Amino acid sequence: MSYWDKEKECMSRSDLGILQLRRLKETVFRLYAFVPAYQQKMDEAGIKPDGIRTLDDLEKLPFTTKNDLRDNYPFGLFALPMSEVVRIHSSSGTTGKPTVVGYSKKDIDIWAELMARALTSAGASRLSVIQNSYGYGLFTGGLGVHYGAEKLGASVIPTSGGNTKRQIMLMQDFGTTVLTCTPSYALLMHEVMQEMGVSPLDLKLEAGIFGAEPWSENMRREIENKLEINAFDIYGLSEIIGPGVAIECYCKKGLHIAEDHFIAEIIDPDTGEVLPEGAFGELVITTITKEALPIIRYRTRDLTTLNKSVCECGRTHVRMEKVLGRSDDMVIIRGVNVFPSMVEHVLLNIPGVEPYYLLVVDRKGNLDQLEVQVEVSESIFSDEIRKLEELGATITKELESALGVSVKVRLVEPKSIERSEGKAKRVIDRRNI
Amino acid sequence: MAKQISVFLENKAGRLSSVTRVLGEAGINIRALSIADTSDFGILRIIVNDPERAYKILKEAGFTVSETEVIAVKVSDSPGGLAAVLEQMSDQNLNIEYLYAFLGTSGDDALVIFKVEDIEHARKAFTAKGIPFLEENQLYRL
Numbered sequence A: 001m002s003y004w005d006k007e008k009e010c011m012s013r014s015d016l017g018i019l020q021l022r023r024l025k026e027t028v029f030r031l032y033a034f035v036p037a038y039q040q041k042m043d044e045a046g047i048k049p050d051g052i053r054t055l056d057d058l059e060k061l062p063f064t065t066k067n068d069l070r071d072n073y074p075f076g077l078f079a080l081p082m083s084e085v086v087r088i089h090s091s092s093g094t095t096g097k098p099t100v101v102g103y104s105k106k107d108i109d110i111w112a113e114l115m116a117r118a119l120t121s122a123g124a125s126r127l128s129v130i131q132n133s134y135g136y137g138l139f140t141g142g143l144g145v146h147y148g149a150e151k152l153g154a155s156v157i158p159t160s161g162g163n164t165k166r167q168i169m170l171m172q173d174f175g176t177t178v179l180t181c182t183p184s185y186a187l188l189m190h191e192v193m194q195e196m197g198v199s200p201l202d203l204k205l206e207a208g209i210f211g212a213e214p215w216s217e218n219m220r221r222e223i224e225n226k227l228e229i230n231a232f233d234i235y236g237l238s239e240i241i242g243p244g245v246a247i248e249c250y251c252k253k254g255l256h257i258a259e260d261h262f263i264a265e266i267i268d269p270d271t272g273e274v275l276p277e278g279a280f281g282e283l284v285i286t287t288i289t290k291e292a293l294p295i296i297r298y299r300t301r302d303l304t305t306l307n308k309s310v311c312e313c314g315r316t317h318v319r320m321e322k323v324l325g326r327s328d329d330m331v332i333i334r335g336v337n338v339f340p341s342m343v344e345h346v347l348l349n350i351p352g353v354e355p356y357y358l359l360v361v362d363r364k365g366n367l368d369q370l371e372v373q374v375e376v377s378e379s380i381f382s383d384e385i386r387k388l389e390e391l392g393a394t395i396t397k398e399l400e401s402a403l404g405v406s407v408k409v410r411l412v413e414p415k416s417i418e419r420s421e422g423k424a425k426r427v428i429d430r431r432n433i
Numbered sequence B: 001m002a003k004q005i006s007v008f009l010e011n012k013a014g015r016l017s018s019v020t021r022v023l024g025e026a027g028i029n030i031r032a033l034s035i036a037d038t039s040d041f042g043i044l045r046i047i048v049n050d051p052e053r054a055y056k057i058l059k060e061a062g063f064t065v066s067e068t069e070v071i072a073v074k075v076s077d078s079p080g081g082l083a084a085v086l087e088q089m090s091d092q093n094l095n096i097e098y099l100y101a102f103l104g105t106s107g108d109d110a111l112v113i114f115k116v117e118d119i120e121h122a123r124k125a126f127t128a129k130g131i132p133f134l135e136e137n138q139l140y141r142l
């Protein structure tokens, strides 16, 4: 078991609390002093910086949402003058204005530290050859992992996403040991390997660090078996810093959130009320070391639980359960919440079903209808209609009992569901078109 | 005995023609064909002159394909010809999954492709009862 920064990763929870409180106070003070939008929000909530005396006072502070970032587009929430900002990233604004995030020199250093920590947690070291297939550019994935891998001292191959055949050639020729990308892209790579006649056994790949989209435990098993690697979940979001906010350790019993830099809470997404440890709800994160863009109580829209018990790996930092879904990806069918990852989990429990699927939601008359498209692979194909219909019925039954909503399963031809080099599109909602 | 190639097809325009195009471009002849379908999907079943190559080519073209053992039975091309064979099969407890007609003929006889539950049993029963059927190489050469 190795750590990148044992002193911080394994520090006692009481020392951690003292450190968090000091850093939280500094952060709130700076925000109130330098960011008018925060000052106004805090005044409206009736809380002054000196009102933060214990960590429990955190819940007196107002939330920050994606809309706050949009309303202050582009740099309105920055707490430093632009002369101190050395990097800007931005989300693709699919609806409305994009969200913009900025970093000071120190922010970039801390981010690299966090990523080096994350990579180490997944077993990477100076000896690793890390192929980084997260997209480089405005998206935080590529550069975030890149800086961390360099800090770690590993050899980085900055392939970015795309050109999958070349990725696989480089993986063979350069002896890649660690792959970083989205779980969907890892699957696509495996599919292309098969087409090229490359076996995972021809590769030196040992581990994969996958994130940027929710993926189920069954998807992990699928990827681990197909690529013959150890697959780790990494969590992050650009509004907080990017990848490296939380990472799985070898125990794979939750992702350790880097609590010396972030404070995590779970709230009821409807009421905003803070929930006790272990409760399922929306993850809220406060940054306590960020300089350029400190964020108080950011509503991540990711649903999970927190566990503060000390992990078998020795790390004391709180663990968040693997994210089941973002509330953004959730579809509500006749009042029932459905996450694509739930569908994925059910499908991959049925032998022979491949991990490619698509949810199509439509409204017929006044009734919402959920169609789940599943590709027919050779291992589940039959020359008899009856057997295929039985398969469809089995999938329907399993999905309906897991989701609690009626489902129409449509069997589709292989590769008819779009493959992704980044975040996979799992849902088509025709109700709003 | 013969190898049938089965292909999964979505019920969308152009899917069948794309299978036949892929085979045609590879110089493979379709000798018998049937489609079983539901509202969403269908299964194309074909007998071709070179099943191994057809399987490989269709798979490379991205189709879901399988090979199935079927039996090509000679049926007298006259009224009641098929009924006589079916009766014999029923007497022998041969369960038929599906059947379809061959496009060409073998001399004066029609050919019917049968998919049965237990093909070895069928083979023995046909031989015992003197029901003529074609061997693989005879069929592909027709």
Ligand SMILES: [Zn+2]
Pocket (backbone or CB within 6 Å): A249, A250, A251, A256, A311, A312, A313, A314, A315
């Ligand atoms: Zn751990």
